Amino acid sequence: MLSYASKRVSVGIVTLLAASIIVFAVLEIVPGDPARLMLGMNATEDAVRTLQEQMGFNQPLISRYFSWLGGLLTGDFGKSYTYSVPVFDLIKERVAVSLPLALISLALSTVIAIPVGLFSASRRGSIADTAAMGAAQIGIAIPNFWFALLLVYVFAVMLRLLPAGGFTGWENGLWPSIKSLILPSIALALPQASILARVTRSSLLDVLGEDYIRTARAKGLSRRRVLYHHALRNALIPVLTILGMQFSFLLAGTIIVENVFYLPGLGRLVFQAITQRDLIVVEGVVILLVATVIIVNLVVDLAYAIVDPRLWSRR
Template identity: 65%
Template sequence: MLHYLLKRLASLGLSLVVASLVIFLTLEVVPGDPAAYMLGINAQEDTLAALREELGLNGSVVERYLSWVGGLLVGDFGTSYTYRTSVAEMIGERLWISLPLALYALALSTLIAFPAGIWAASRRGSAADVGVMGITQLGVAIPNFWFAMLMVLIFAINLRWFSAGGFVGWNAGLGAALKSLTLPAVALALPQASILARVMRSSLLDTLSEDFMRTARAKGLSRGQALRRHALRNALIPVLTIIGMQFSFLLAGAIIIENVFFLPGLGRLVFQSISARDLIVVESVVMLLVFAVIVVNFLVDLTYAIVDPRLRGRR
Protein backbone atom coordinates (compact mmCIF):
# COMPACT_ATOMS: atom_id res chain seq x y z
CA MET A 1 0.00 0.00 0.00
CA LEU A 2 2.87 2.38 0.82
CA HIS A 3 4.48 1.78 -2.57
CA TYR A 4 1.14 2.40 -4.28
CA LEU A 5 0.67 5.65 -2.32
CA LEU A 6 4.17 6.91 -3.14
CA LYS A 7 3.66 6.22 -6.84
CA ARG A 8 0.41 8.17 -6.82
CA LEU A 9 2.01 11.07 -4.91
CA ALA A 10 4.84 11.22 -7.45
CA SER A 11 2.30 11.24 -10.27
CA LEU A 12 0.35 14.00 -8.47
CA GLY A 13 3.44 16.20 -8.15
CA LEU A 14 4.50 15.68 -11.77
CA SER A 15 0.99 16.47 -13.01
CA LEU A 16 0.91 19.72 -11.04
CA VAL A 17 4.29 20.82 -12.39
CA VAL A 18 3.27 20.09 -15.99
CA ALA A 19 -0.08 21.82 -15.53
CA SER A 20 1.52 24.94 -14.06
CA LEU A 21 3.98 25.12 -16.97
CA VAL A 22 1.21 24.76 -19.56
CA ILE A 23 -0.97 27.41 -17.91
CA PHE A 24 1.91 29.86 -17.48
CA LEU A 25 3.20 29.45 -21.03
CA THR A 26 -0.30 29.65 -22.53
CA LEU A 27 -1.31 32.83 -20.71
CA GLU A 28 1.95 34.73 -20.31
CA VAL A 29 4.35 33.60 -23.04
CA VAL A 30 2.40 32.49 -26.11
CA PRO A 31 0.27 35.69 -26.43
CA GLY A 32 3.46 37.78 -26.39
CA ASP A 33 3.48 40.80 -24.08
CA PRO A 34 0.84 40.21 -21.36
CA ALA A 35 0.68 43.95 -20.61
CA ALA A 36 -0.10 44.77 -24.24
CA TYR A 37 -2.74 42.05 -24.32
CA MET A 38 -4.41 43.32 -21.16
CA LEU A 39 -4.41 47.02 -22.12
CA GLY A 40 -5.12 46.61 -25.83
CA ILE A 41 -3.33 47.75 -28.98
CA ASN A 42 -3.94 51.47 -28.35
CA ALA A 43 -2.18 51.62 -24.99
CA GLN A 44 0.59 54.17 -24.52
CA GLU A 45 4.15 52.97 -23.97
CA ASP A 46 4.46 54.62 -20.55
CA THR A 47 1.23 52.91 -19.44
CA LEU A 48 2.55 49.57 -20.69
CA ALA A 49 5.83 50.11 -18.86
CA ALA A 50 3.99 50.92 -15.62
CA LEU A 51 1.86 47.79 -15.88
CA ARG A 52 4.91 45.62 -16.64
CA GLU A 53 6.57 46.98 -13.52
CA GLU A 54 3.43 46.43 -11.44
CA LEU A 55 3.03 42.84 -12.60
CA GLY A 56 6.73 41.99 -12.46
CA LEU A 57 6.95 41.32 -16.19
CA ASN A 58 10.42 42.81 -16.63
CA GLY A 59 12.19 39.67 -15.44
CA SER A 60 12.99 36.60 -17.50
CA VAL A 61 10.40 33.93 -18.21
CA VAL A 62 12.02 31.57 -15.69
CA GLU A 63 12.07 34.23 -12.98
CA ARG A 64 8.42 35.09 -13.61
CA TYR A 65 7.39 31.44 -13.53
CA LEU A 66 9.24 30.72 -10.29
CA SER A 67 7.83 33.88 -8.72
CA TRP A 68 4.30 32.90 -9.72
CA VAL A 69 4.63 29.32 -8.46
CA GLY A 70 6.27 30.51 -5.25
CA GLY A 71 3.36 32.85 -4.65
CA LEU A 72 0.86 30.06 -5.23
CA LEU A 73 2.62 27.83 -2.71
CA VAL A 74 2.24 30.44 0.05
CA GLY A 75 -1.27 31.49 -0.95
CA ASP A 76 -0.28 34.72 -2.68
CA PHE A 77 -2.22 34.81 -5.97
CA GLY A 78 -1.42 38.44 -6.68
CA THR A 79 -3.74 41.43 -7.10
CA SER A 80 -6.44 41.65 -9.73
CA TYR A 81 -5.73 44.34 -12.31
CA THR A 82 -9.46 44.86 -12.96
CA TYR A 83 -10.89 44.69 -9.43
CA ARG A 84 -7.82 46.00 -7.59
CA THR A 85 -8.24 43.48 -4.82
CA SER A 86 -6.48 40.33 -3.68
CA VAL A 87 -7.10 37.40 -6.01
CA ALA A 88 -6.91 35.02 -3.02
CA GLU A 89 -9.78 36.87 -1.32
CA MET A 90 -11.84 36.82 -4.51
CA ILE A 91 -11.26 33.08 -4.94
CA GLY A 92 -12.11 32.43 -1.28
CA GLU A 93 -15.42 34.26 -1.59
CA ARG A 94 -16.39 32.53 -4.85
CA LEU A 95 -15.22 29.10 -3.69
CA TRP A 96 -17.82 29.08 -0.93
CA ILE A 97 -20.45 29.08 -3.67
CA SER A 98 -18.89 26.84 -6.33
CA LEU A 99 -17.73 24.10 -3.95
CA PRO A 100 -21.09 23.63 -2.14
CA LEU A 101 -22.84 23.77 -5.53
CA ALA A 102 -20.58 21.02 -6.90
CA LEU A 103 -21.04 18.85 -3.80
CA TYR A 104 -24.80 19.42 -3.82
CA ALA A 105 -25.05 18.47 -7.49
CA LEU A 106 -22.79 15.43 -7.02
CA ALA A 107 -24.89 14.22 -4.08
CA LEU A 108 -28.09 14.57 -6.11
CA SER A 109 -26.49 12.84 -9.08
CA THR A 110 -25.33 9.89 -6.98
CA LEU A 111 -28.63 9.55 -5.10
CA ILE A 112 -30.49 9.40 -8.42
CA ALA A 113 -28.04 7.30 -10.42
CA PHE A 114 -27.25 4.47 -7.99
CA PRO A 115 -30.83 3.26 -7.46
CA ALA A 116 -31.65 3.78 -11.15
CA GLY A 117 -28.60 1.86 -12.37
CA ILE A 118 -29.06 -0.98 -9.87
CA TRP A 119 -32.78 -1.22 -10.65
CA ALA A 120 -32.13 -1.40 -14.40
CA ALA A 121 -29.30 -3.95 -14.07
CA SER A 122 -31.32 -6.25 -11.79
CA ARG A 123 -34.18 -6.24 -14.33
CA ARG A 124 -32.24 -6.51 -17.55
CA GLY A 125 -34.42 -6.59 -20.64
CA SER A 126 -37.60 -5.74 -18.77
CA ALA A 127 -39.84 -2.72 -19.31
CA ALA A 128 -38.27 -1.10 -16.23
CA ASP A 129 -34.80 -1.47 -17.73
CA VAL A 130 -35.90 -0.04 -21.09
CA GLY A 131 -37.68 2.84 -19.37
CA VAL A 132 -34.71 3.79 -17.19
CA MET A 133 -32.30 3.64 -20.12
CA GLY A 134 -34.68 5.72 -22.25
CA ILE A 135 -34.88 8.41 -19.59
CA THR A 136 -31.11 8.44 -19.11
CA GLN A 137 -30.59 8.73 -22.86
CA LEU A 138 -32.85 11.79 -22.84
CA GLY A 139 -30.91 13.20 -19.89
CA VAL A 140 -27.61 12.80 -21.74
CA ALA A 141 -29.00 14.40 -24.91
CA ILE A 142 -30.52 17.53 -23.33
CA PRO A 143 -27.98 20.39 -22.84
CA ASN A 144 -27.85 21.41 -19.19
CA PHE A 145 -28.12 25.13 -19.98
CA TRP A 146 -31.39 24.53 -21.88
CA PHE A 147 -32.67 22.42 -19.00
CA ALA A 148 -31.61 25.19 -16.58
CA MET A 149 -33.59 27.81 -18.49
CA LEU A 150 -36.60 25.47 -18.59
CA MET A 151 -36.40 25.04 -14.81
CA VAL A 152 -36.25 28.80 -14.34
CA LEU A 153 -39.34 29.19 -16.50
CA ILE A 154 -41.33 26.52 -14.63
CA PHE A 155 -40.19 26.74 -11.01
CA ALA A 156 -39.14 30.38 -10.74
CA ILE A 157 -41.37 32.33 -13.12
CA ASN A 158 -44.56 30.25 -13.24
CA LEU A 159 -44.69 28.43 -9.90
CA ARG A 160 -42.47 30.91 -8.01
CA TRP A 161 -41.09 28.20 -5.73
CA PHE A 162 -37.50 29.39 -6.21
CA SER A 163 -35.76 32.59 -7.20
CA ALA A 164 -34.69 32.94 -10.82
CA GLY A 165 -31.08 33.57 -9.90
CA GLY A 166 -28.59 35.06 -7.48
CA PHE A 167 -27.36 33.82 -4.13
CA VAL A 168 -28.74 35.03 -0.80
CA GLY A 169 -25.51 34.26 1.06
CA TRP A 170 -24.76 31.85 3.88
CA ASN A 171 -25.60 34.56 6.43
CA ALA A 172 -29.26 34.16 5.48
CA GLY A 173 -29.23 30.63 6.89
CA LEU A 174 -28.39 27.18 5.59
CA GLY A 175 -31.90 26.50 4.32
CA ALA A 176 -32.16 29.76 2.37
CA ALA A 177 -28.67 29.32 0.91
CA LEU A 178 -29.34 25.73 -0.20
CA LYS A 179 -32.66 26.82 -1.68
CA SER A 180 -30.75 29.35 -3.81
CA LEU A 181 -28.48 26.55 -5.05
CA THR A 182 -31.21 23.95 -5.62
CA LEU A 183 -32.19 24.79 -9.19
CA PRO A 184 -28.56 25.15 -10.37
CA ALA A 185 -27.64 21.91 -8.59
CA VAL A 186 -30.51 20.00 -10.20
CA ALA A 187 -29.64 21.44 -13.63
CA LEU A 188 -26.07 20.21 -13.16
CA ALA A 189 -26.99 16.89 -11.53
CA LEU A 190 -29.56 15.38 -13.91
CA PRO A 191 -27.30 15.05 -17.00
CA GLN A 192 -24.52 13.66 -14.79
CA ALA A 193 -26.95 11.27 -13.09
CA SER A 194 -27.96 9.94 -16.50
CA ILE A 195 -24.34 9.17 -17.38
CA LEU A 196 -23.61 7.64 -13.97
CA ALA A 197 -26.73 5.44 -14.07
CA ARG A 198 -25.75 4.02 -17.45
CA VAL A 199 -22.22 3.28 -16.24
CA MET A 200 -23.57 1.71 -13.05
CA ARG A 201 -25.90 -0.55 -15.03
CA SER A 202 -23.20 -1.58 -17.51
CA SER A 203 -20.65 -2.30 -14.79
CA LEU A 204 -23.14 -4.32 -12.77
CA LEU A 205 -24.17 -6.39 -15.79
CA ASP A 206 -20.52 -7.22 -16.49
CA THR A 207 -20.02 -8.24 -12.86
CA LEU A 208 -23.21 -10.33 -12.73
CA SER A 209 -21.91 -12.48 -15.59
CA GLU A 210 -18.66 -13.38 -13.76
CA ASP A 211 -17.98 -16.91 -12.49
CA PHE A 212 -17.84 -15.88 -8.83
CA MET A 213 -21.42 -14.58 -9.09
CA ARG A 214 -22.61 -17.95 -10.37
CA THR A 215 -20.74 -19.58 -7.49
CA ALA A 216 -22.46 -17.27 -5.01
CA ARG A 217 -25.85 -18.19 -6.45
CA ALA A 218 -24.94 -21.89 -6.33
CA LYS A 219 -24.19 -21.56 -2.60
CA GLY A 220 -27.79 -20.52 -2.00
CA LEU A 221 -27.73 -16.72 -2.19
CA SER A 222 -30.68 -15.08 -3.89
CA ARG A 223 -30.07 -12.78 -6.85
CA GLY A 224 -30.58 -9.73 -4.67
CA GLN A 225 -28.25 -11.00 -1.93
CA ALA A 226 -25.52 -11.87 -4.43
CA LEU A 227 -25.89 -8.45 -6.00
CA ARG A 228 -25.63 -6.57 -2.69
CA ARG A 229 -22.86 -8.68 -1.12
CA HIS A 230 -20.61 -9.31 -4.11
CA ALA A 231 -21.58 -7.52 -7.32
CA LEU A 232 -21.86 -3.94 -6.06
CA ARG A 233 -18.38 -3.78 -4.54
CA ASN A 234 -16.75 -5.25 -7.64
CA ALA A 235 -18.70 -2.96 -9.96
CA LEU A 236 -17.68 0.24 -8.16
CA ILE A 237 -14.29 0.91 -9.79
CA PRO A 238 -15.56 2.30 -13.14
CA VAL A 239 -18.35 4.07 -11.23
CA LEU A 240 -15.83 5.76 -8.93
CA THR A 241 -13.91 6.92 -11.99
CA ILE A 242 -17.01 8.63 -13.35
CA ILE A 243 -17.85 10.17 -9.96
CA GLY A 244 -14.36 11.66 -9.73
CA MET A 245 -14.59 13.03 -13.26
CA GLN A 246 -18.06 14.41 -12.54
CA PHE A 247 -16.94 16.27 -9.44
CA SER A 248 -14.08 17.81 -11.40
CA PHE A 249 -16.51 18.86 -14.13
CA LEU A 250 -19.06 20.21 -11.65
CA LEU A 251 -16.42 22.33 -9.92
CA ALA A 252 -14.51 23.53 -12.97
CA GLY A 253 -17.09 23.34 -15.73
CA ALA A 254 -20.15 25.04 -14.26
CA ILE A 255 -19.44 28.34 -16.05
CA ILE A 256 -22.61 28.26 -18.14
CA ILE A 257 -24.91 27.29 -15.26
CA GLU A 258 -23.43 29.94 -12.98
CA ASN A 259 -24.07 32.53 -15.66
CA VAL A 260 -27.63 31.32 -16.27
CA PHE A 261 -28.44 31.67 -12.56
CA PHE A 262 -26.19 34.69 -11.94
CA LEU A 263 -24.25 32.87 -9.24
CA PRO A 264 -21.04 34.66 -8.16
CA GLY A 265 -18.94 31.50 -8.24
CA LEU A 266 -15.56 30.56 -9.69
CA GLY A 267 -17.00 29.80 -13.13
CA ARG A 268 -18.56 33.25 -13.41
CA LEU A 269 -15.34 34.81 -12.09
CA VAL A 270 -13.32 33.10 -14.85
CA PHE A 271 -15.83 34.25 -17.48
CA GLN A 272 -15.73 37.85 -16.25
CA SER A 273 -11.93 37.85 -15.99
CA ILE A 274 -11.51 36.53 -19.54
CA SER A 275 -13.87 39.24 -20.78
CA ALA A 276 -11.86 41.87 -18.89
CA ARG A 277 -8.50 40.36 -19.99
CA ASP A 278 -7.42 40.05 -16.37
CA LEU A 279 -4.71 37.40 -16.84
CA ILE A 280 -3.71 37.46 -13.18
CA VAL A 281 -7.12 36.20 -12.08
CA VAL A 282 -7.50 33.80 -15.00
CA GLU A 283 -4.22 31.95 -14.50
CA SER A 284 -4.68 31.73 -10.72
CA VAL A 285 -8.25 30.43 -10.89
CA VAL A 286 -7.45 28.01 -13.72
CA MET A 287 -4.47 26.66 -11.77
CA LEU A 288 -6.64 26.22 -8.69
CA LEU A 289 -9.27 24.33 -10.70
CA VAL A 290 -6.61 22.13 -12.31
CA PHE A 291 -5.21 21.44 -8.84
CA ALA A 292 -8.68 20.41 -7.67
CA VAL A 293 -9.12 18.07 -10.64
CA ILE A 294 -5.73 16.41 -10.10
CA VAL A 295 -6.28 16.01 -6.35
CA VAL A 296 -9.73 14.49 -6.94
CA ASN A 297 -8.21 11.99 -9.38
CA PHE A 298 -5.56 11.19 -6.77
CA LEU A 299 -8.25 10.53 -4.16
CA VAL A 300 -10.13 8.33 -6.64
CA ASP A 301 -6.96 6.27 -7.14
CA LEU A 302 -6.70 5.80 -3.38
CA THR A 303 -10.34 4.77 -3.26
CA TYR A 304 -9.55 2.13 -5.91
CA ALA A 305 -7.06 0.58 -3.52
CA ILE A 306 -9.68 0.48 -0.76
CA VAL A 307 -12.37 -1.04 -2.97
CA ASP A 308 -10.04 -3.46 -4.78
CA PRO A 309 -7.21 -4.69 -2.50
CA ARG A 310 -5.47 -6.31 -5.49
CA LEU A 311 -4.28 -2.85 -6.57
CA ARG A 312 -2.31 -2.32 -3.37
CA GLY A 313 0.17 -5.04 -4.24
CA ARG A 314 0.89 -3.86 -7.78
CA ARG A 315 4.40 -2.63 -8.51
Protein backbone atom coordinates in the same frame (compact mmCIF):
# COMPACT_ATOMS: atom_id res chain seq x y z
CA MET B 1 -1.12 0.11 0.78
CA LEU B 2 1.28 2.79 2.07
CA SER B 3 3.70 2.17 -0.80
CA TYR B 4 0.88 2.39 -3.34
CA ALA B 5 -0.39 5.65 -1.79
CA SER B 6 3.14 7.14 -1.76
CA LYS B 7 3.61 6.38 -5.45
CA ARG B 8 0.27 7.95 -6.35
CA VAL B 9 1.06 11.08 -4.30
CA SER B 10 4.48 11.38 -6.00
CA VAL B 11 2.89 11.10 -9.43
CA GLY B 12 0.35 13.74 -8.44
CA ILE B 13 3.06 16.19 -7.32
CA VAL B 14 5.05 15.73 -10.53
CA THR B 15 1.88 16.14 -12.61
CA LEU B 16 0.96 19.33 -10.78
CA LEU B 17 4.44 20.77 -11.32
CA ALA B 18 4.27 19.95 -15.04
CA ALA B 19 0.78 21.48 -15.21
CA SER B 20 2.04 24.70 -13.60
CA ILE B 21 4.75 25.00 -16.27
CA ILE B 22 2.19 24.44 -19.05
CA VAL B 23 -0.33 26.93 -17.62
CA PHE B 24 2.34 29.58 -17.17
CA ALA B 25 3.84 28.95 -20.61
CA VAL B 26 0.48 29.02 -22.44
CA LEU B 27 -0.36 32.45 -21.08
CA GLU B 28 3.16 33.70 -21.67
CA ILE B 29 3.16 32.75 -25.37
CA VAL B 30 -0.04 34.71 -26.05
CA PRO B 31 0.89 36.94 -29.00
CA GLY B 32 1.80 40.46 -28.00
CA ASP B 33 2.82 42.17 -24.79
CA PRO B 34 0.76 40.87 -21.81
CA ALA B 35 0.56 44.37 -20.34
CA ARG B 36 -0.69 45.86 -23.60
CA LEU B 37 -3.12 42.98 -23.99
CA MET B 38 -4.56 43.70 -20.55
CA LEU B 39 -4.76 47.46 -21.06
CA GLY B 40 -5.97 47.36 -24.65
CA MET B 41 -4.31 48.41 -27.87
CA ASN B 42 -5.06 52.11 -27.31
CA ALA B 43 -3.10 52.29 -24.05
CA THR B 44 -0.24 54.78 -23.81
CA GLU B 45 3.37 53.64 -23.56
CA ASP B 46 3.67 55.09 -20.05
CA ALA B 47 0.65 53.09 -18.87
CA VAL B 48 2.06 49.91 -20.42
CA ARG B 49 5.47 50.41 -18.77
CA THR B 50 3.84 51.10 -15.39
CA LEU B 51 1.77 47.91 -15.57
CA GLN B 52 4.82 45.91 -16.69
CA GLU B 53 6.66 47.06 -13.57
CA GLN B 54 3.68 46.41 -11.28
CA MET B 55 3.09 42.91 -12.64
CA GLY B 56 6.76 42.03 -13.07
CA PHE B 57 6.40 41.55 -16.84
CA ASN B 58 9.77 43.25 -17.37
CA GLN B 59 11.62 40.49 -15.47
CA PRO B 60 13.18 37.40 -17.13
CA LEU B 61 10.76 34.57 -17.92
CA ILE B 62 12.37 32.06 -15.54
CA SER B 63 12.36 34.57 -12.69
CA ARG B 64 8.67 35.30 -13.28
CA TYR B 65 7.81 31.59 -13.25
CA PHE B 66 9.60 30.82 -9.99
CA SER B 67 8.23 33.98 -8.41
CA TRP B 68 4.71 32.95 -9.47
CA LEU B 69 5.25 29.36 -8.29
CA GLY B 70 6.62 30.53 -4.94
CA GLY B 71 3.60 32.77 -4.53
CA LEU B 72 1.25 29.84 -5.22
CA LEU B 73 2.96 27.75 -2.55
CA THR B 74 2.50 30.55 0.01
CA GLY B 75 -1.07 31.39 -1.02
CA ASP B 76 -0.12 34.54 -2.95
CA PHE B 77 -1.81 34.25 -6.36
CA GLY B 78 -1.00 37.83 -7.30
CA LYS B 79 -3.27 40.85 -7.55
CA SER B 80 -6.13 41.23 -9.98
CA TYR B 81 -5.66 44.06 -12.46
CA THR B 82 -9.43 44.48 -12.91
CA TYR B 83 -10.62 44.29 -9.29
CA SER B 84 -7.43 45.58 -7.59
CA VAL B 85 -7.70 42.88 -4.91
CA PRO B 86 -5.65 39.72 -4.28
CA VAL B 87 -6.61 36.88 -6.61
CA PHE B 88 -6.75 34.51 -3.66
CA ASP B 89 -9.54 36.59 -2.09
CA LEU B 90 -11.51 36.48 -5.35
CA ILE B 91 -11.10 32.71 -5.59
CA LYS B 92 -12.04 32.19 -1.95
CA GLU B 93 -15.22 34.21 -2.43
CA ARG B 94 -16.23 32.29 -5.58
CA VAL B 95 -15.30 28.85 -4.21
CA ALA B 96 -17.84 29.44 -1.44
CA VAL B 97 -20.48 29.21 -4.19
CA SER B 98 -18.99 26.73 -6.67
CA LEU B 99 -17.88 24.08 -4.16
CA PRO B 100 -21.28 23.66 -2.43
CA LEU B 101 -22.94 23.73 -5.86
CA ALA B 102 -20.65 20.95 -7.10
CA LEU B 103 -21.10 18.86 -3.94
CA ILE B 104 -24.91 19.16 -3.96
CA SER B 105 -25.03 18.33 -7.68
CA LEU B 106 -22.74 15.32 -7.22
CA ALA B 107 -24.79 14.07 -4.27
CA LEU B 108 -28.03 14.39 -6.26
CA SER B 109 -26.44 12.65 -9.23
CA THR B 110 -25.19 9.75 -7.10
CA VAL B 111 -28.43 9.32 -5.16
CA ILE B 112 -30.39 9.13 -8.41
CA ALA B 113 -27.97 7.23 -10.64
CA ILE B 114 -26.78 4.27 -8.57
CA PRO B 115 -30.28 3.04 -7.59
CA VAL B 116 -31.42 3.47 -11.21
CA GLY B 117 -28.37 1.55 -12.46
CA LEU B 118 -28.98 -1.23 -9.92
CA PHE B 119 -32.67 -1.40 -10.78
CA SER B 120 -31.98 -1.52 -14.50
CA ALA B 121 -29.21 -4.13 -14.26
CA SER B 122 -31.32 -6.41 -12.07
CA ARG B 123 -34.08 -6.33 -14.70
CA ARG B 124 -31.99 -6.59 -17.83
CA GLY B 125 -34.05 -6.76 -21.01
CA SER B 126 -37.34 -5.93 -19.30
CA ILE B 127 -39.67 -3.04 -20.09
CA ALA B 128 -38.52 -1.34 -16.88
CA ASP B 129 -34.88 -1.61 -18.00
CA THR B 130 -35.69 -0.15 -21.40
CA ALA B 131 -37.69 2.70 -19.87
CA ALA B 132 -34.96 3.55 -17.34
CA MET B 133 -32.18 3.60 -19.93
CA GLY B 134 -34.40 5.52 -22.35
CA ALA B 135 -34.95 8.16 -19.69
CA ALA B 136 -31.19 8.25 -19.04
CA GLN B 137 -30.53 8.78 -22.75
CA ILE B 138 -32.98 11.69 -22.78
CA GLY B 139 -31.23 13.14 -19.73
CA ILE B 140 -27.90 13.02 -21.55
CA ALA B 141 -29.36 14.61 -24.69
CA ILE B 142 -31.10 17.53 -22.95
CA PRO B 143 -28.80 20.61 -22.77
CA ASN B 144 -28.43 21.63 -19.14
CA PHE B 145 -28.91 25.34 -19.92
CA TRP B 146 -32.30 24.56 -21.55
CA PHE B 147 -33.24 22.39 -18.59
CA ALA B 148 -32.12 25.22 -16.29
CA LEU B 149 -34.44 27.68 -18.04
CA LEU B 150 -37.28 25.16 -17.81
CA LEU B 151 -36.69 24.77 -14.07
CA VAL B 152 -36.73 28.54 -13.62
CA TYR B 153 -40.02 28.83 -15.51
CA VAL B 154 -41.73 26.03 -13.57
CA PHE B 155 -40.42 26.44 -10.00
CA ALA B 156 -39.61 30.16 -9.91
CA VAL B 157 -42.10 31.81 -12.29
CA MET B 158 -45.15 29.52 -12.14
CA LEU B 159 -44.97 27.93 -8.68
CA ARG B 160 -42.85 30.63 -6.97
CA LEU B 161 -41.22 28.02 -4.75
CA LEU B 162 -37.55 28.81 -5.41
CA PRO B 163 -35.54 31.88 -6.47
CA ALA B 164 -34.93 32.33 -10.19
CA GLY B 165 -31.31 33.32 -9.73
CA GLY B 166 -28.72 35.14 -7.68
CA PHE B 167 -27.04 34.09 -4.46
CA THR B 168 -27.99 35.54 -1.09
CA GLY B 169 -24.67 34.80 0.58
CA TRP B 170 -23.94 32.41 3.45
CA GLU B 171 -23.90 35.28 5.93
CA ASN B 172 -27.66 35.76 5.31
CA GLY B 173 -28.55 32.26 6.49
CA LEU B 174 -28.05 28.63 5.50
CA TRP B 175 -31.50 27.88 4.10
CA PRO B 176 -31.78 30.96 1.83
CA SER B 177 -28.34 30.12 0.40
CA ILE B 178 -29.25 26.46 -0.12
CA LYS B 179 -32.49 27.55 -1.84
CA SER B 180 -30.42 29.63 -4.27
CA LEU B 181 -28.45 26.51 -5.23
CA ILE B 182 -31.28 23.98 -5.55
CA LEU B 183 -32.34 24.74 -9.14
CA PRO B 184 -28.79 25.04 -10.53
CA SER B 185 -27.84 21.83 -8.72
CA ILE B 186 -30.74 19.96 -10.32
CA ALA B 187 -29.86 21.39 -13.73
CA LEU B 188 -26.27 20.18 -13.37
CA ALA B 189 -27.17 16.83 -11.81
CA LEU B 190 -29.55 15.61 -14.54
CA PRO B 191 -27.01 14.86 -17.31
CA GLN B 192 -24.42 13.62 -14.81
CA ALA B 193 -26.95 11.24 -13.21
CA SER B 194 -27.93 9.94 -16.65
CA ILE B 195 -24.31 9.15 -17.55
CA LEU B 196 -23.58 7.59 -14.16
CA ALA B 197 -26.72 5.41 -14.31
CA ARG B 198 -25.69 3.95 -17.66
CA VAL B 199 -22.13 3.32 -16.45
CA THR B 200 -23.42 1.66 -13.25
CA ARG B 201 -25.74 -0.60 -15.24
CA SER B 202 -23.04 -1.58 -17.74
CA SER B 203 -20.47 -2.28 -15.00
CA LEU B 204 -22.94 -4.37 -13.00
CA LEU B 205 -23.90 -6.43 -16.03
CA ASP B 206 -20.22 -7.21 -16.67
CA VAL B 207 -19.73 -8.30 -13.07
CA LEU B 208 -22.93 -10.36 -12.98
CA GLY B 209 -21.52 -12.49 -15.79
CA GLU B 210 -18.44 -13.51 -13.76
CA ASP B 211 -17.92 -17.06 -12.48
CA TYR B 212 -17.83 -16.10 -8.79
CA ILE B 213 -21.30 -14.55 -9.13
CA ARG B 214 -22.67 -17.79 -10.58
CA THR B 215 -20.95 -19.68 -7.74
CA ALA B 216 -22.58 -17.43 -5.15
CA ARG B 217 -25.99 -18.03 -6.74
CA ALA B 218 -25.31 -21.78 -6.82
CA LYS B 219 -24.65 -21.71 -3.07
CA GLY B 220 -28.21 -20.53 -2.56
CA LEU B 221 -27.65 -16.82 -1.96
CA SER B 222 -30.60 -14.66 -2.95
CA ARG B 223 -30.37 -12.50 -6.06
CA ARG B 224 -30.65 -9.37 -3.91
CA ARG B 225 -27.76 -10.43 -1.64
CA VAL B 226 -25.58 -11.32 -4.63
CA LEU B 227 -26.36 -7.99 -6.27
CA TYR B 228 -25.73 -5.76 -3.26
CA HIS B 229 -23.02 -7.64 -1.35
CA HIS B 230 -20.96 -9.19 -4.15
CA ALA B 231 -21.61 -7.52 -7.50
CA LEU B 232 -21.96 -3.86 -6.50
CA ARG B 233 -18.58 -3.53 -4.77
CA ASN B 234 -16.72 -5.05 -7.70
CA ALA B 235 -18.63 -2.84 -10.13
CA LEU B 236 -17.68 0.38 -8.34
CA ILE B 237 -14.29 1.03 -10.00
CA PRO B 238 -15.73 2.46 -13.26
CA VAL B 239 -18.36 4.27 -11.20
CA LEU B 240 -15.68 5.91 -9.03
CA THR B 241 -13.83 7.01 -12.17
CA ILE B 242 -16.93 8.74 -13.49
CA LEU B 243 -17.66 10.31 -10.10
CA GLY B 244 -14.15 11.81 -9.99
CA MET B 245 -14.50 13.20 -13.50
CA GLN B 246 -17.96 14.57 -12.72
CA PHE B 247 -16.81 16.41 -9.61
CA SER B 248 -13.99 18.06 -11.56
CA PHE B 249 -16.42 19.06 -14.30
CA LEU B 250 -19.01 20.37 -11.84
CA LEU B 251 -16.41 22.54 -10.11
CA ALA B 252 -14.79 23.90 -13.25
CA GLY B 253 -17.29 23.56 -16.08
CA THR B 254 -20.39 25.33 -14.80
CA ILE B 255 -19.97 28.60 -16.71
CA ILE B 256 -23.26 28.37 -18.61
CA VAL B 257 -25.40 27.36 -15.63
CA GLU B 258 -23.77 29.95 -13.39
CA ASN B 259 -24.59 32.62 -15.95
CA VAL B 260 -28.18 31.41 -16.32
CA PHE B 261 -28.71 31.68 -12.55
CA TYR B 262 -26.39 34.70 -12.03
CA LEU B 263 -24.26 32.78 -9.55
CA PRO B 264 -20.89 34.33 -8.60
CA GLY B 265 -18.91 31.10 -8.93
CA LEU B 266 -15.52 30.09 -10.29
CA GLY B 267 -16.81 29.41 -13.80
CA ARG B 268 -18.24 32.88 -14.09
CA LEU B 269 -15.05 34.37 -12.62
CA VAL B 270 -12.94 32.70 -15.33
CA PHE B 271 -15.35 33.91 -18.02
CA GLN B 272 -15.22 37.47 -16.71
CA ALA B 273 -11.43 37.39 -16.33
CA ILE B 274 -11.01 36.24 -19.94
CA THR B 275 -13.34 38.92 -21.31
CA GLN B 276 -11.57 41.57 -19.20
CA ARG B 277 -8.12 40.24 -20.17
CA ASP B 278 -7.17 39.79 -16.50
CA LEU B 279 -4.41 37.22 -17.08
CA ILE B 280 -3.36 37.03 -13.44
CA VAL B 281 -6.83 35.86 -12.41
CA VAL B 282 -6.96 33.37 -15.29
CA GLU B 283 -3.62 31.88 -14.24
CA GLY B 284 -4.65 31.57 -10.60
CA VAL B 285 -8.06 30.02 -11.23
CA VAL B 286 -6.80 27.61 -13.90
CA ILE B 287 -3.95 26.27 -11.76
CA LEU B 288 -6.35 25.88 -8.84
CA LEU B 289 -8.76 23.88 -11.00
CA VAL B 290 -5.90 21.75 -12.33
CA ALA B 291 -4.76 21.06 -8.77
CA THR B 292 -8.34 20.10 -7.86
CA VAL B 293 -8.53 17.63 -10.75
CA ILE B 294 -5.21 16.06 -9.74
CA ILE B 295 -6.27 15.78 -6.09
CA VAL B 296 -9.64 14.27 -7.04
CA ASN B 297 -7.89 11.73 -9.27
CA LEU B 298 -5.55 10.88 -6.38
CA VAL B 299 -8.53 10.33 -4.07
CA VAL B 300 -10.18 8.13 -6.72
CA ASP B 301 -6.99 6.06 -7.07
CA LEU B 302 -6.89 5.54 -3.31
CA ALA B 303 -10.58 4.63 -3.34
CA TYR B 304 -9.78 2.02 -6.01
CA ALA B 305 -7.32 0.41 -3.60
CA ILE B 306 -9.93 0.31 -0.84
CA VAL B 307 -12.59 -1.18 -3.11
CA ASP B 308 -10.16 -3.63 -4.75
CA PRO B 309 -7.15 -4.47 -2.49
CA ARG B 310 -5.58 -6.43 -5.37
CA LEU B 311 -4.41 -3.09 -6.83
CA TRP B 312 -1.87 -2.56 -4.05
CA SER B 313 -1.37 -6.06 -2.65
CA ARG B 314 0.33 -7.23 -5.83
CA ARG B 315 2.75 -4.31 -5.87
